[in-house]
Amino acid sequence: MEINDKLRSLPAIDSLLSAVATDLEIKQYPRELVINCLRQAVTNARDALRKGNDNAGSQAALISQAKVLLKKLNQPSLRRVINATGVVLHTNLGRAPLSQRAKKCVTEIMEGYSTLEYNVALGERGSRYTHVEEQLCRLTGAEEALVVNNNAAAVLLVLSALANGQEVIVSRGELVEIGGSFRIPDVLRQSGATLVEVGSTNKTHLSDYEQAIGPNTAAILKVHTSNYCIIGFTSQPNGAELAALAHKHSLPVIEDLGSGTLVSLTAGGQSEPTAAQRLQLGFDVVTFSGDKLLGASQAGIIAGKKQYIAPLKKHPLLRAIRIDKLSLAALEGTLMEYIVGNPAQDIPVLAMLNSDNAILKERANCLKELILEQNNGVIAEVITLNSPAGGGALPAAVLTGYGVTICRQDMSAAHMEKYLRQQEIPIVARIQEDKVIFDVRCLLEQDLAVIASALSTSF
Numbered sequence: 001m002e003i004n005d006k007l008r009s010l011p012a013i014d015s016l017l018s019a020v021a022t023d024l025e026i027k028q029y030p031r032e033l034v035i036n037c038l039r040q041a042v043t044n045a046r047d048a049l050r051k052g053n054d055n056a057g058s059q060a061a062l063i064s065q066a067k068v069l070l071k072k073l074n075q076p077s078l079r080r081v082i083n084a085t086g087v088v089l090h091t092n093l094g095r096a097p098l099s100q101r102a103k104k105c106v107t108e109i110m111e112g113y114s115t116l117e118y119n120v121a122l123g124e125r126g127s128r129y130t131h132v133e134e135q136l137c138r139l140t141g142a143e144e145a146l147v148v149n150n151n152a153a154a155v156l157l158v159l160s161a162l163a164n165g166q167e168v169i170v171s172r173g174e175l176v177e178i179g180g181s182f183r184i185p186d187v188l189r190q191s192g193a194t195l196v197e198v199g200s201t202n203k204t205h206l207s208d209y210e211q212a213i214g215p216n217t218a219a220i221l222k223v224h225t226s227n228y229c230i231i232g233f234t235s236q237p238n239g240a241e242l243a244a245l246a247h248k249h250s251l252p253v254i255e256d257l258g259s260g261t262l263v264s265l266t267a268g269g270q271s272e273p274t275a276a277q278r279l280q281l282g283f284d285v286v287t288f289s290g291d292k293l294l295g296a297s298q299a300g301i302i303a304g305k306k307q308y309i310a311p312l313k314k315h316p317l318l319r320a321i322r323i324d325k326l327s328l329a330a331l332e333g334t335l336m337e338y339i340v341g342n343p344a345q346d347i348p349v350l351a352m353l354n355s356d357n358a359i360l361k362e363r364a365n366c367l368k369e370l371i372l373e374q375n376n377g378v379i380a381e382v383i384t385l386n387s388p389a390g391g392g393a394l395p396a397a398v399l400t401g402y403g404v405t406i407c408r409q410d411m412s413a414a415h416m417e418k419y420l421r422q423q424e425i426p427i428v429a430r431i432q433e434d435k436v437i438f439d440v441r442c443l444l445e446q447d448l449a450v451i452a453s454a455l456s457t458s459f
């Protein structure tokens with residue numbers, strides 16, 4: 001057949017519609033949408049025919065393609081994945097999973113109206129910022145606290161309110177870039193402040209800071225190097241010395257803590273300072289994320305002295321970076337976990353970072369058995385593994401745990417890894433030495449069966 005004949009012989013939309021009239025899968029969708037997807041399928045077939053693909057355009061092929069298009073519209077792009085990478089705070093995979101208490105708070109708030117900006121005692125307008133302030137002050141020892149959209153916004157707000165048009169002193173060892181193009185020098189510029197760099201990459205002395213203080217200095221900023229370490233011939237003044245210097249000159253000292261844990265935490269041989277410890281040392285304002293080590297939703301927490309937090313509450317930028325009610329609900333639920341609950345056990349991030357090795361080993365064995373039971377031709381082995389904590393926390397920590405490697409004679413690891421990613425619930429695994437590895441640290445109970453059965457469907 002000539003190409004034009006083939007194009008002409010493509011079925012009409014009407015005949016496709018009658019062919020699917022009793023199809024149960026198609027029936028669940030609005031008619032207009034079905035027509036729209038059938039048209040799209042025909043258009044695609046026309047393009048394919050023109051490109052020389054002779055097989056395109058049968059009625060069955062068109063209907064099946066329309067079904068794929070419909071199914072895609074019926075599936076959220078943002079969806080659950082199984083994290084088999086072992087990286088607890090995986091920024092690409094949504095950072096912190098929430099605790100049950102946080103989940104309960106979110107569910108309750110999302111399904112109805114709430115006290116978001118309503119004061120029930122007075123029957124009048126309230127503020128969204130009051131809901132977690134008391135808890136944050138209790139947990140950090142701060143006089144006042146404020147929450148915004150994320151920590152990047154928190155740093156921007158603090159610098160905009162306290163240092164616009166003035167200078168901020170930062171050590172050259174702390175000009176951090178975190179993922180997604182957040183760079184301290186850029187954020188400083190955006191806030192209208194001028195960066196004054198002091199010291200060198202590996203060493204900054206107290207005298208470097210002191211010499212840089214001038215009439216136009218607004219603050220000293222310390223940035224937690226949350227995704228790298230400088231080791232070897234290094235030094236930085238300690239927090240107390242830096243605070244004393246700033247206060248001698250009547251300046252605030254601000255710290256971007258990055259992850260900012262609320263409880264003493266040591267994992268994989270490294271510990272993070274708590275927000276309370278930093279404020280206790282003399283820092284006037286600290287900022288940190290809600291969805292890193294704290295284990296809650298995306299949020300930026302600002303805590304410190306009333307004198308510096310109060311102006312932030314009135315700053316015009318605040319409205320543009322405000323926290324939304326679902327994040328706020330999740331944050332409040334998580335903070336309650338710290339105050340009245342058992343954070344080490346019930347906040348998933350903390351529980352995963354400190355998972356007992358015996359439990360991880362048992363989970364790995366269980367996964368291996370499930371895989372072997374359901375799959376012929378797959379070689380599965382339990383191995384010990386090292387993984388990072390991830391997501392701007394504990395950069396030097398090495399968490400030792402367990403995982404399962406799999407390999408098949410008839411298939412490369414790269415092919416299998418790709419196949420696993422394309423499952424209904426995508427499974428994100430690692431590859432090492434041409435083997436697919438499932439690190440079991442971040443796997444939930446029900447994930448094991450999903451992984452085993454994904455492997456048993458034919459590739």
Ligand SMILES: *Cc1c(COP(=O)(O)O)cnc(C)c1O
Binds near residue numbers: 176182291299393
């Ligand atoms: C992660 C991080 C940020 C940004 O926090 P977000 O909550 O992701 O906006 C800022 N500074 C440091 C040092 C960080 O580690």
